[in-house]
Amino acid sequence: SPSRHSTPRTSRTARLTRTARPTTATTMTALASLRAPSASMRASTRRTGHTDAGRKMMMSARTRNASASLPTTTRASADADAPTYTKIFDATTGQDVEVLWQSVHAVDVGDGATWSYRKGVPAEDCATLKSTKIVFAHGLGACAYTFRNVQRALQERGFTSYAFDATGHGDSSKPAPGRGVAGYDAAATGAALEEFLTATGLASEPVDLVMHGFVIPQHVLLYVAKNPKKFRRVVLMNTPLTNAHAYPPQMATFTRPFGMGKGAAFDAAGYLYNGNEFALPGEVLEEYEKPYSGAQAEAARAAAEAYVTKCDLKKVSKQVIDALQSRGLPKIRVIWGTADRYLDDATIYDWCSDVRASFSAMRKVGHMPQEDFVDETAARIADFLDSDLKVSALSSVRVGKITSDDGQG
Numbered sequence: 025s026p027s028r029h030s031t032p033r034t035s036r037t038a039r040l041t042r043t044a045r046p047t048t049a050t051t052m053t054a055l056a057s058l059r060a061p062s063a064s065m066r067a068s069t070r071r072t073g074h075t076d077a078g079r080k081m082m083m084s085a086r087t088r089n090a091s092a093s094l095p096t097t098t099r100a101s102a103d104a105d106a107p108t109y110t111k112i113f114d115a116t117t118g119q120d121v122e123v124l125w126q127s128v129h130a131v132d133v134g135d136g137a138t139w140s141y142r143k144g145v146p147a148e149d150c151a152t153l154k155s156t157k158i159v160f161a162h163g164l165g166a167c168a169y170t171f172r173n174v175q176r177a178l179q180e181r182g183f184t185s186y187a188f189d190a191t192g193h194g195d196s197s198k199p200a201p202g203r204g205v206a207g208y209d210a211a212a213t214g215a216a217l218e219e220f221l222t223a224t225g226l227a228s229e230p231v232d233l234v235m236h237g238f239v240i241p242q243h244v245l246l247y248v249a250k251n252p253k254k255f256r257r258v259v260l261m262n263t264p265l266t267n268a269h270a271y272p273p274q275m276a277t278f279t280r281p282f283g284m285g286k287g288a289a290f291d292a293a294g295y296l297y298n299g300n301e302f303a304l305p306g307e308v309l310e311e312y313e314k315p316y317s318g319a320q321a322e323a324a325r326a327a328a329e330a331y332v333t334k335c336d337l338k339k340v341s342k343q344v345i346d347a348l349q350s351r352g353l354p355k356i357r358v359i360w361g362t363a364d365r366y367l368d369d370a371t372i373y374d375w376c377s378d379v380r381a382s383f384s385a386m387r388k389v390g391h392m393p394q395e396d397f398v399d400e401t402a403a404r405i406a407d408f409l410d411s412d413l414k415v416s417a418l419s420s421v422r423v424g425k426i427t428s429d430d431g432q433g
Contacts, residue, residue: 111123124179128142128143128195133205133219143184144186156230157185157231157232158183158233159187159226159232159234160233160234164331164332167312171187174398177398177399177402198327200323221254234405246347249350258357262393271332278333293313300390300392357383
């Protein structure tokens with residue numbers, strides 16, 4: 025079961041340093057790692073508050089400790105199918121450690137838009153190479169960066185993975201809301217995803233999906249229901265799925281009546297910070313905030329507003345559950361951090377029963393399992409993707425029971 029070490033909130037920011045931001049476009053090396061290679065090399069930070077003051081403390085700590093950081097390098101092969109490595113600083117040993125990482129690329133997804141994506145490839149001498157590729161889909165306000173550490177943990181297990189920045193996010197295009205890919209609705213996300221799968225060569229064989237967060241995973245689930253043969257298995261992590269789920273305050277501001285939310289600011293980092301059981305380090309928040317504070321800040325904000333205003337969560341949740349009633353769909357596993365401050369797990373058990381999904385609870389884990397407990401999250405994903413999924417394994421879920429737990433009662 026996962027474990028955390030209690031340390032002062034400002035102690036972790038200097039432990040690991042980031043790789044330099046790339047300067048090339050289509051074969052960019054990845055951004056920095058903020059996780060040591062093993063649990064023994066990590067010091068964790070238990071959340072003690074959920075306010076902007078806490079976030080500012082983390083950001084100021086990053087500034088104070090900047091002088092303690094050591095530069096790191098990324099070694100990427102010219103061959104996109106070869107593994108990429110990066111060096112991260114281990115504060116315990118005082119040495120740079122080379123670990124698997126991801127290369128960053130971009131592809132056209134139609135209407136002049138491009139999607140940036142992180143590709144993680146296993147080591148060449150890996151003894152357990154997996155044939156099925158994984159595609160990661162983030163939620164509103166996040167980006168492919170959120171999966172960086174889970175990708176690496178799965179690379180170590182032999183998986184090749186692709187994590188894309190959806191339209192309006194990360195380093196992908198952020199067109200003004202309009203038609204086509206700029207529609208910021210389920211049809212637009214589905215069309216762009218189809219182009220992405222084709223452009224990356226993933227359309228020829230079924231892939232596995234791992235998704236987290238708001239809006240975009242719902243869009244992708246609707247696409248999966250219409251194109252079930254393109255996907256083998258689906259993992260959902262802390263995604264709104266029932267009528268009981270609602271937008272967090274940072275997104276709900278766009279839904280205020282009489283158009284009062286139009287043009288409102290979008291606090292993406294606040295959303296990501298406040299939903300977790302453990303505080304995100306300042307460096308991580310800084311990466312998440314970049315699209316909303318740089319030259320494309322207004323374009324990213326407008327995209328977030330468009331996604332929310334075009335997605336009635338209750339209506340879309342009904343559409344998703346209706347779509348997933350069909351036979352012949354990919355098997356689904358819900359991996360859920362039960363300490364999520366936005367999404368209650370009480371209604372998820374019935375949802376899993378209704379769509380014949382299996383469930384895995386992670387207690388004392390917040391809205392972002394991929395940030396709170398990387399190794400445990402990756403292990404649960406890998407277990408599901410590797411399992412034979414006999415019918416008997418799903419029987420307990422059909423009566424609303426948890427099929428597995430982390431043992432932290």
